[in-house]
Amino acid sequence: MSHTELVVWAGLAIGVLFGAAGQASGFCLMRGLANRWTRRDSNKLRSFALAMATALLGSQALEAVGLVSLGNSLYPTPAPSWLAIPLGGVLFGYGMVLANGCGARSLVLLGSGNLRSFVVLVCLGLAAYMALSGVLAPLRIRLEDATTLALPARDLPQLAGVPGWLPALVLGGGLLLWVMRSSQFRASPREWLGGLLIGALVPAGWYVTGVLGFDDFEPVRLASLTFIAPIGESLQYLMLSTGTRLGFGVSVAGGVIAGALATALVRRDFHWQGFTGPGHMGRSMAGGTLMGIGGVMSLGCSIGQGLSGFSTLSLATFAALAGIVAGARLGITGPLSLSKI
Template identity: 35%
Template sequence: MVFDSFGQAQSVFLWAGFAIALVMGAVVNKTNFCTMGAVSDWVNMGDTGRLRAWVFALAVAMLGVAVLEYLGLAKPDLAFPPYRSNQLVWLENLLGGLMFGVGMTLASGCGNKTLIRIGGGNLKSVLVFAVIAVIAYFMVNPFPGSDKTLFTVLFYDWIRPAAVMLPTKQDLGALVGGDKPALARLVLGVVIALVLMGFALKSEDFRKNFDNVLGGLVVGLAVLAAWYVTSNVMVRAEGETYSLQNFVAEQWDLLAAPTDVKPAQSAALSPQSYTFINPIGQTLGYAMGGFNKALLTFGVMSVFGVILGSFLWALISRSFKIEWFASVRDFVNHLVGGILMGFGGVLAMGCTIGQAVTGVSTLAVGSIITFIAIVLGSAITMKIQYYKMVYEAEATFLKAFVTALVDLKLLPAALRKLEAV
């Protein structure tokens, strides 16, 4: 997809992201595809249907990325954010993932689900969105009149020294492929994706559940489609072809048309796919900037697309319903959940879609760590909530926490503090 002007290329880049997100938003609402719900069904009821849908989405995206990258049609090596960076920020992935997992459980859904619920009329999710937006924005942007961000103030000095510099990029293909990382990425991507797909499809209940299959398939294809579009929209100028990022960073002053609006960040024009925490922060920045086109990014368009898609399906299905907090405790849970998702999603460099599907589709080790941490944080939180509900005053936080770890087989059974229920 090569265009003769930057303006044309940028429009396709942005509107394609919006259109794909709109379809994804509608289908996710229709099928109730929910990563927090997937963990809840598995932990509380032993039902793996939605968990398999999540895994199926990952498998579809991973298989597609492996093939497209080998053919030169997807460029995750150049991704924004840099999933495959040589710098493995494992502690940020781990802590951020745990925080995000706890937060999405308290807030009744992840970043993507928050957008879906807003489209369906849930005002509780508007609060969650606002909290995530403020925290995510100031995690990466300085406070007014300062050069400090929330990340530099709260995290940088103690968490960044734990980062590990690797001799290669951090994806599994580069780590095991030696001087043939491209072939290793293809082989590993295809093999792992087929194993994951086999896990999902092994269940007859999953195969017979149209919504679970459709939800996983569409989310996976949406992530893959975004990788393809953002990797292949190019600009032709003076007989040369440029990626959007390179055009803005290197050729803007020489080749940009007078009508073109220079994006505030050239990095936001890199190959990328869906993630929702940082883009929610970008959406706040776009609004604070007076809806300046220079601040309009693929991520912002994806936020609008998912909300609108969900809203349209809610109207079509007559499921649109205004919802408000049931109690003060419900309000506090959503508030705290939004805070944890804002911090955790930026620290971990993504969410249940941004890392656990988009990031893992690149085989990045940091993304895999984040995926595991999100599931663990969510599962432990659900177990704690369950034991405190059943045992009430008898179940202190510590007793519920230890018992949750025993249930998840992370501690020996001898340490159990509360009887299993």
């Protein structure tokens, strides 16, 4: 088996585990924020925070022992756009509220029989490629070029002049302390097991692409869990598979659907679901489109930036995450919330 084939099969396994954990636990940043802001229930938000801490500590441990160099990933950049990244985060955050879940959650829901998610995913994938290399790409590139900001460092360790494990211990430890303060959360294995497993899949992704995928002549690009470009690539692969090569991101996306489907069937949670009306469908289409465009502008989604990007301690990631949370707030309790439009 070649190193590229090994990466594809390992990516499929990671996707299956993500889909199974996501279906069983209901892991979702949007739901976590909504529950916290409207019901004062922080269990799902703590599950996401636990995943962040696990991804951060595991990824920085891989770098500390010299297995991967996270600086070679997409996220740490010395000259990000001070406007495109947070604005893209806002668009993505608002879009995931309209669509009732991010791209990763839509893959999980599709595997559980939710046909609404199919429409969201198609719109997300098309919009992502429109912004990456299609009709919206020139506008995006001009915006990025006009708002580039040269930073003194690419990531938090470089900015502070310390090894990566030190801020990882501080941030990861702080998140773990907040997470475990809740006795209700500690008494919910469904929540903490889901967060722990999904967080652990992020360093697994770095290991697969950075170690198993290493080759002197044809190395695999260092990557981990992210779902904006891979959803677009999946649509492209379905149409052009005889002329393209299956990659890590596409195999992960397919694995998520398969893992969610298998888990839903075992748990007897599989149910066909559709739209309640044209308005509902329109919101889902708009949400998928905003997530696709916003995810490209912000260099990732709630999983791509929220877990994988965060695990690199990239400075740009903090701006993207702030934008995602602000966009979600706008759609959940803000002036553009669904109850007010």
